[in-house]
Amino acid sequence: MATILVTGGTGTLGRHVTERLSADGHEVRVLSRSSRPHAVDLRVGGAALDTALAGVETVVHCATSTRGGDEKAAGNLIAAARRAGVGHLVYISIVGVDRVPLGYYRSKLAVERMIERSGLGWTVLRTTQFHDLVARLLGALGRSPVMALPGGVSDQPVEVAEVADRLAGLAVAAPAGRVPDMGGPQVRSFESLARAYLRATGRRRAVVDVPLFGETYRAFRAGGHLAPERAVGKGTFEEYLERRFAD
Template sequence: MSSPILVTGGTGTLGGHVVPLLRAAGRDVRILSRHARPAGDGVEYVTGDLLKDEGIEAAVAGAEIVLHLAGGPKGDDEATRNLVRAASRARVRHLVYISVIGADTVPLGYFRSKLGAERAVAESGLPWTTLRAAQFHDLVLMVVRKMGKSPVVPVPGGLRFQPVDSREVAARLVELTLGKPAGMVPDLAGPEVYGMGELSRGYLRASGKRRLMMPVRVPGKAGKAYRAGDNLSLDGVEVGERTWEAFLAERVG
């Protein structure tokens, strides 16, 4: 009988796609969650908190593979270091991490935290795999939906994104998790690059709304980085198939 695969962030958007795929592959899953949940259908839950360094030892015990999906607006580097320490003591054989494209180029705290987490994984001494992905369609939808509530929608000039479908990211992560440790693998991005205005207009069309659009400029180093496309991955990248328009048709239209 194989050991369970520990999944952090298993109850989130990405985890909601990953866990069924792991179960379909015949693997038992253990999820580290901040809230107690009943076990069932090959999935068990261990209560803990990565950032507070609580419950991690129990979560990694007996797990040869750890898939680290958990993340937040800040503190991912510290949380990952806590996980790495416990995984090292448990002699985990494969640590898989999902990061974000631009972790090493976009001068924002969120990206710096992701880069710190990447380094913690790479320097752990454990066999590891890290995949950087573009922003999920789900996240972009949340942003444009909030902006679309205003009668005037701001359009940050020069901001471009290549959103990817979270289900395609999940499928790739499961493939990597069940394979051999591969280090840093090619980025995974969506099939098209969109300006922020295009993303908003697509959402407004799909939802049958009409709004005024107002160009705005993003100041500072972050704005400069986005205008330079530092958040994009265009060379040597793996490309998903599902477009923003197809996602909107399913979720909004």
Template structure:
């Protein structure tokens, strides 16, 4: 079996995916900007933003899973360099992790993700793109920051469908071992819930007492969220609920 190269293999999703692949007996190489001592998997030193070391990092790779992400144009530039290096290295399968709603919610980060999807699809390499809803971890970071104020203010009429990275990693491992499939079905968490309900559950888990107020919020992004652009209710395939995640974490 040819090597599976994972970018962002030390990140929130990437490190869980790497463990899943190793448990399945897959040979894995993680791309990092820093040198590491080899352990259960190999390491390759490369910088996606500059392209330094990418060619060597992908030597002998059959599949590349692109979990790494930065901000805005850097994300697009990094993906463009990775696509070029994958094509030159003879990679057979390029797997990209994206976000549900990148073509519906007008946020700069989402627009960059949509552009990265396009680069992968037009790469000339066999490809798979999986969009997932928001990770539990992301929602917790958001609520943790908002709840530092005396009153927790939330946009009215917005819902989220948080998903656990372990569920996404399992699905991603399946796709990595399979043949290129193009844009596959979205992957959502098990529940669609109003953001104020999720916030109250978070506050209880953290032992914080804050009034939670729903307020009208302007802007195209909030309008798209109110319309459910970030949701995939027909693909509620995740198993671990937000409450279960909070119970484990806190």
């Protein structure tokens, strides 16, 4: 079985990928800033990163930060992967990184381009947003008595465990370049998602659509982050909410 390193292997997606690969009998190394024995800050790199990659055949790169530093981290990872003779680098990206002018999306797109030019065998999968991210956003918006939503915006949340299954499958296959996007099963208005969240949490809030301004908002409103033609996910937002708020 292959030796596979998962960056961000303790995170929302990475831990699921690690579990899937381990269950299939692969030797999996988890790399994050706090995991032992491979505690590495990818933005710094160094000898500890080289040690973590020694003998690794495939890297699944799940580590990311909305606070910046992804491009620096990717540069260090790619350089170390070359030194270690890694044969396959699998990267998780986001649907719409080339259409929505959000700073974090631009950084993810830049990392895609770095991987494509790396000289390594590579695979990139773009997915829509995970259920838990949508729930966290709605939870923050629901702290106010009035839940103000971005008017006219829809989303297509996908189950993180299904994305992990897809990534694990890609990791043990040959490098495939940019593979087809993966979207959740339904394109939903934010209002419908918000009302489902309120029902599941037992909250009562007024829900109001608020028109916003700017290029990023227009791109989201136009559906630049959606993949309706790739609605291959199975788990719905309601099913996720039922599990999360079962008590």
